[in-house]
Amino acid sequence: MEAVRQQIAALKEAIDRNPRNFDALVQLGNLYMDAAKYPQAIDYYERALAVSENPDVRVDLGICYKQSGQLDKALAAFRKAGAEAPNQWQPMFNAAIVLGEMQRFDEARALIGELKKIRPNDPEVQRLEAALKSR
Structure with a gap:
């Protein structure tokens, strides 16, 4: 310490x-x-x-916003990071999680559909998809 x-x-x-x-x-x-x-x-x-500007730092910022309950700011950070680095999947994945927490399930499922195109066999994406199916 x-x-x-x-x-x-x-x-x-x-x-x-x-x-x-x-x-x-x-x-x-x-x-x-x-x-x-x-x-x-x-x-x-x-x-x-x-x-x-750095999309990786923006993703970390979004995670901190999410963890501190600032979901709107988290979503904005993830969307901006995704726009800055469209080849990265993490911003989209995190945005889908936040949308689920915001109970915006249709939007979250749409992002999962996009994620499955990029990472079709990713177990994390599959778990998130399964969690959202029941919503």
Whole structure:
């Protein structure tokens, strides 16, 4: 735990020296996300995205929004990440999960249909599809 505290302190110092240090901002976001400290992670991810757009960081931001109950923001983040990186399946998968949680089942099922074209044998996609079928 002490090593993590030291890492956080070093990253914060790097950001103090250069508030636009994308890598340090993302690393802090990752550390806070891993610790389930979603408000802090959101802050650092948003700051990183203000420096440079990155669909992977936007997906992580969406996950943090979802975990903190901000489903509309999570969905928007996943959709934007998907538009930025149309070949990635994770934004679409996460958007389908959020749509299910929002009880927007038809939209979620439509995304699952798209996902099945990209990843026809993916067990995670199959599990999500099965969960949505009963809705």
